[in-house]
Amino acid sequence: MSTPTTTTATDHAAMEHATTEHAATERASSDSATAERTTAEQAQLMREQILQMGTGPDGTHVGGSLSSADLLTVLYQEVLRLRPEEPDWPDRDRFILSKGHASAALYAALSARGFLPAEELAEYGTSGSRLAGHPLRRLPGVEFPTGSLGHGLSLGVGTALALRRTGRSGRAYVLMGDGELQEGSVWEAAMSAAHLRLGGLTAIVDRNRLQITGDTEERMGLEPLAGKWRSFGWQVLTVDGHDLDALRAAFAALPGPTGQPVVIIADTVKGKGVPLFENKKKSHSVKLSPNLHRRALAGLRARSRRQS
Amino acid sequence: MTDWQERYATATRDVYRATLLDIAKSDTRVFCVDTDMGGLEDGFEAELPDQYVNVGIAEANLMGVSAGLAAEGLLPFANTIASFAATRACEQVKVDIAGNALPVRIVGTHGGFSAGHYGPTHHAVEDVAIMRSLPNLTVLVPADAAETEYAVRALADTEQLPGPVYLRLGRKATPLVHRGPYTFRIGQADLLRPGRDVTLVASGPVPVAESVAAAELLAGRGIAARVLNLHTVKPLDAEAVLSAARETAGLVTVEDHLVTGGLGGAVAELTAAHHPCRVHRIGVPDGFHDQVGTETELLARAGVTAPAIAGAAEEVMRERN
Incomplete structure (x- = not known):
């Protein structure tokens, strides 16, 4: 179960984090021309769009969307084989956002890939919009509606099993939050994926180390996390979840459909890229007032300028 | 004993397994998903290993x-115990299956009190109420082994049934309702006995059998009781139920399930909205029924017996007069 709480973030001291990201431009969020952007630029655009969606009627899950931004951008820009003009293309890769509360990041990724017009992101959370706080099934590019934690990996097991059975070439990817791993159903699915040798299934853990009430290790410890997955029969790749090259390398090293499944544990920073929110548990769900949005965006852009 | 009686003198779950294997041989979409139930590995897995997976006790x-x-176009039959399907895995059924209107056939054995002395952890007396409340789900409760075969064959038709289905089965052999082939249609009540005085509306093996026996008792007292087998609890056959409400003194619902939320609840909701009439609900009363007994003993304690049903029917008629 997910119990999102909404808080209005107050001013937090900026925190500096060295990253390997490339320079990001300051394009307007509504600019849907994506062809010439680098992946790093797309990630920066995604962060701006997440902040923009946080200004919606009831805010959004800012922290966990920002922590997933780099890995989602690499997935959607460089890894997933998709056809936006044919969302049900049988040989597509299947992506399941098990941490459905990061929907804002997913919408930005789908928009960048051409599944949604970028202008539609402005409708996030508004009455009658297709863009809910957790993804709905009617949205092109969404394989399953998610939001209740602990469902996605089983869906991925069934999907990968069916892909293998029907001989289709697509792979299944499931992105989970680290707090989500406290759901027992995750481990039912983990056990079965390894037992069935579903190499076509890849799990990704956004290891941002914060759940709503604080540090995962203080609330319900997950460590040794890599050891847990290994003991369940998975191959573990631990990477810096904000290092695009490291993410690329991990996604390039995946097994075939009868291999040992891989879990990529992506070490991330909750709120990554926005000094106001980085490593702040209160960034979990935030409604950004105009003033807060202005400061958050300025912090994000200043950070990216310094790294360019 | 006729061939029919010999063939179907078995438990609903046994004929289910045989029928599933039979349809899977010609329909390669059929995929048997097991949770270590016991019984599917010898027949199904042994013959069709590529269409079988055991996902563990999970x-x-x-x-x-x-x-x-x-979602990938296969036709999975998800096998577990009714109680586990409806309560333990309720959220996955709601969100992942029902919410997406996916053609999963959820097959729950040990429906009602059919787990007998196993006790309340293995009884399912709230499953129909839960499954009926979930979107897009068709809820089927076959009355005997023959009806189970009809139902399972119907489940392979994804044009008629593109969404999810909950099929509730028992555990041991129960009396046969029909003596030979008949017309089975999902969503259409099975008229077992005509009658203009009062109507017995039943679902489930023992409730249907006891209702038929109750109609015999009532006939001996000069009362013509109509008997409807509601093998499909959702969608409910509104026409059959409302006709009975209009044409007879009232309705007695009979089920191996709580008197709230299941067949009785569905009938009461329908009649309250369209033709208010007396609805006497017979079934399992509220409570955690941690008593030891066989299926029929436990149901008898709940009042699911022919004499109690007949008595309720007479009461409905007295109140009408």
């Missing part, structure tokens, strides 16, 4: 995996 996983399989 019912949440069962439902999620089945949703994934169905």
Whole structure:
């Protein structure tokens, strides 16, 4: 179960984090021309769009969307084989956002890939919009509606099993939050994926180390996390979840459909890229007032300028 | 004993397994998803290993995996115990299967009190209420082994049934309702006995059998009781139920399930909205029924017996007069 709480973030001291990201431009969020952007630029655009969606009627899950931004951008820009003009293309890769509360990041990724017009992101959370706080099934590019934690990996097991059975070439990817791993159903699915040798299934853990009430290790410890997955029969790749090259390398090293499944544990920073929110548990769900949005965006852009 | 009686003198779950294997041989979409139930590995897995997976004793996983399989165009039959399907894995059924209107066939054995002395952890007396409340789900409760075969064959038709189905089965052999072939249609009540005085509306093996016996008792007292087998609890056959409400003194619902939320609840909701009439609900009363007994003993304690049903029917008629 997910119990999102909404808080209005107050001013937090900026925190500096060295990253390997490339320079990001300051394009307007509504600019849907994506062809010439680098992946790093797309990630920066995604962060701006997440902040923009946080200004919606009831805010959004800012922290966990920002922590997933780099890995989602690499997935959607460089890894997933998709056809936006044919969302049900049988040989597509299947992506399941098990941490459905990061929907804002997913919408930005789908928009960048051409599944949604970028202008539609402005409708996030508004009455009658297709863009809910957790993804709905009617949205092109969404394989399953998610939001209740602990469902996605089983869906991925069934999907990968069916892909293998029907001989289709697509792979299944499931992105989970680290707090989500406290759901027992995750481990039912983990056990079965390894037992069935579903190499076509890849799990990704956004290891941002914060759940709503604080540090995962203080609330319900997950460590040794890599050891847990290994003991369940998975191959573990631990990477810096904000290092695009490291993410690329991990996604390039995946097994075939009868291999040992891989879990990529992506070490991330909750709120990554926005000094106001980085490593702040209160960034979990935030409604950004105009003033807060202005400061958050300025912090994000200043950070990216310094790294360019 | 006729061939029919000989063939179907078995438990609903046994004929289910045989029928599932039979349809899977010609329909390669059929995929048997097991949770270590026992009984599917010898027949189904042994013959069709490529259409079988055991996901472990893990019912949440069962439902999620089945949703994934169905989304890819397969026709999964998700096998567990009724109680585990409806309560333990309820959220996966709601969100992953029902919410997506995926053609998963959720098959729950040990429906009602059919687990007998296993006790309340293995009884399912709230499953119909839960499944009936979930979107897009068709809820089937076959009355005997023959009806189970009709139902399972109907489940392979994804044009008629593109969404999810909950099929509730028992555990041991129960009396046969029909003596030979008949017309079975999902969503259409099975008129077992005509009658203009009062109507017995039943679902489930023992409730249907006891209702037929109750109609015999009532006939001996000069009362013509109509008997409807509601093998499909959702969608309910509104026409059959409302006709009975209009044409007879009232309705007695009989089920091996709580008197709230199941067949009796569905009938009461329908009649309250369209033709208010007396509805006497017979079934399992509220409570955690941690008593030891066989299926029929436990149901008898709940009042699911021919004499009690006949008595309720007479009461309905007296109140009408």
